[in-house]
Amino acid sequence: GQQVMQIPQYQHVQEGEDFTTYCNSSTTLSNIQWYKQRPGGHPVFLIQLVKSGEVKKQKRLTFQFGEAKKNSSLHITATQTTDVGTYFCGTNFGNEKLTFGTGTRLTIIP
Amino acid sequence: DTAVSQTPKYLVTQMGNDKSIKCEQNLGHDTMYWYKQDSKKFLKIMFSYNNKELIINETVPNRFSPKSPDKAHLNLHINSLELGDSAVYFCASSQGGRNYGYTFGSGTRLTVV
Structure with a gap:
């Protein structure tokens, strides 16, 4: 079936360093959503991107949708311990179900 | 006010048993x-009701049989539980539609022993 690849699977960073996770698809995406799941918690919706080349910011988080709408990235500037968790991208592939990427687990070294 | 609430939060049961998980949302959503979510954190869709x-x-x-008595409730019944069913639901x-984010419940951790 259709899938979206997410890299890296794990990322360990020193507090204050930047972090980026990427989602890639072989097909053009209608949309991309990003979620954050804290350890032991549930996924929480962060944002949706739908336009080619779209860039959105939420404080230290920057979300991008590629020009070809086949990839997306989430960049966190100057990570803090509260950023710990697993970040998932998700897309509808033009249908009614949201298919998630494999997630990137971020740990912060204080 | 909890937007999407699931019960129970934890469920430990023996192989072969039947169990149900309940879900209710007070957001007025249609779907x-x-x-x-398995042990490797993969999130996979099972069912959707509109x-x-x-x-x-x-x-x-x-x-696995879902039941939706009304648009605010979606329950999941599982018969003859197997070890491989252990996961977070x-x-x-x-x-x-495709342009709205999802609101998740806090999850039910099912352990089959």
Whole structure:
């Protein structure tokens, strides 16, 4: 079936360093959503991107949708311990179900 | 006020038993979902209902049966539980369509022993 690849699977960073996770698809995406799941918690919706080349910011988080709408990235500037968790991208592939990427687990070294 | 609430939060049961998980949302959303998250954190959709009608039914063993008595409730019944059913099950809801984020419940951690 259709899938979206997410890299890296794990990322360990020193507090204050930047972090980026990427989602890639072989097909053009209608949309991309990003979620954050804290350890032991549930996924929480962060944002949706739908336009080619779209860039959105939420404080230290920057979300991008590629020009070809086949990839997306989430960049966190100057990570803090509260950023710990697993970040998932998700897309509808033009249908009614949201298919998630494999997630990137971020740990912060204080 | 909890937007999407699931019960129970934890469920430990023996192989072969039948169990149910309940989900309720007070957001007025039309669409509800069940997702399974395995030990590797993969999130996979199982079912989706739109206004009580089943619209997504992934390749899930027929031991799993969802029921939606109204658009605010979506329950999951599992028959003859197997060890491989151990996972975290998340209920979610959305406004429907492809342009809305999902609101997830806090999850039910099912352990089959």
